[in-house]
Amino acid sequence: MTNPRADRVRDVAKLATRAARNRRRQFLAEGPQAVREALRLDADRRAEGGAPIVVELYASESCLSRHPEIAHLAEATGRLRLADDDVLAAMADTVNPQGIVSVCTMLDVPLSAVLAEQPRLLAVMCRVQDPGNAGTILRAADSAGASAVVLTAGSVDIYNPKAVRSTAGSIFHVPVVIGVDPAAFAAEARGAGLKILAADGAGPLDLDGLQDASAARRAGGEGTAGDYRLEDPTAWLFGNEAQGLSQAEKDLADHRVAVPLYGRAESLNVGTAATVCLYASARSQRR
């Protein structure tokens, strides 16, 4: 493909808007890392006889020669079309898509499907607004081995190109549930045996206390932090950047837990708080 003004190029570029994404149930993955992870998931799905993930795929010859593993996966899809750099730039949301762009089918799954798998650790974003924060939290959840990521209604669109970029491929690793009502989530998650924790700087429980109790239990002691144990299957609620969790969201939790602030910062960035909470849970659940 050589014409950056072709209809097909414009159709791909339109996926930068939420309206087009929702109408077509498709989104953009750009750059070698994201597209490679999309292609790996696509190969797994096709091996299981499932529907494809990568429905369109455009790359430059130079990108494919720099990334032979991607070239191999790309050819196996039968959907690869070679494209000039200016075509790729016209398709992509970034100035420099690094030679490869794919159109993917949306990946989100129903909450019931996640809960049926007896998840041990969920990250729930409650009205997180910044696409970079949402993508970073999804990536941190993947790093911490979370079972799934949930976004409540009113959160940023996780298929926003900036959010997808910030996941660095993790959107193709971790099941995602979107548009969830917080109260319905809490009821269903609790029914599936999960404890619900609100990350709340003003919370009466302290994450360090929970970690100490967990470490004491590992060392054969009793551990003394009430009825909740950090080893328990847990869903963490993380709030909006400006306002944190609303009172209604906090009221849904079994416990409100503060991440300790050792210095003079008044509060944590939501991505920082989520990272500390998810890693604390992962460590306790896995030691």
Place this chain on the structure above:
Amino acid sequence: MTNPRADRVRDVAKLATRAARNRRRQFLAEGPQAVREALRLDADRRAEGGAPIVVELYASESCLSRHPEIAHLAEATGRLRLADDDVLAAMADTVNPQGIVSVCTMLDVPLSAVLAEQPRLLAVMCRVQDPGNAGTILRAADSAGASAVVLTAGSVDIYNPKAVRSTAGSIFHVPVVIGVDPAAFAAEARGAGLKILAADGAGPLDLDGLQDASAARRAGGEGTAGDYRLEDPTAWLFGNEAQGLSQAEKDLADHRVAVPLYGRAESLNVGTAATVCLYASARSQRR
């Protein structure tokens, strides 16, 4: 002030550029949270007979009436000038400065001044490029109670308005050292009794192992992770977003330490890695 095209307004707005900031040794703080922390530091410095931090201060009447504590601090400086919203918008880097903008003198200190205070925990950014990442890491370092934050030569300008915003006021809490040569830093820091750790996904030491050893020592055991103890005074090196730490930077460290990846993510965002490392150190040093 009512004229958004006045020379003084233009002079403030020019601080969005690095050249103007470096020439005048000044930077912008925008919004109530950042300006309040600037004013608190300014009051502390003036009480000690030091030079002012807030050299110019512009706010709308409605902002001051919404934030009486800021109004009180602002009036005490003798530098407050009332300004219309369109004047404030023309001064600020953000579309919406929320009614208050200040011009501050640069805060960075020499490395020798930081090391003279016998620091226990330093965060060192090695060529971190994104202003949002740099600001977020500074804020996380403040949250974890780090003694100071160091940026090596070739890092993003921490006085970039987006970086300052991302610190959420923490730039006025934590001493910052900029433009440092990594080798000189390592030699001086080691001379001051600090161990130097490289956050490196391929590192032979594992942060969980260090934390287990630290917990075992607290419980009265030996702890078995070689000669390094997470309780020791420590400087963490964090690398560039795309390339991580260079070989030369890694070679400066006493140990290379990996943050565990429990899921399928290939690597951590630098802000996520820094958060996990700094909180692990803070927790071990303070329990």
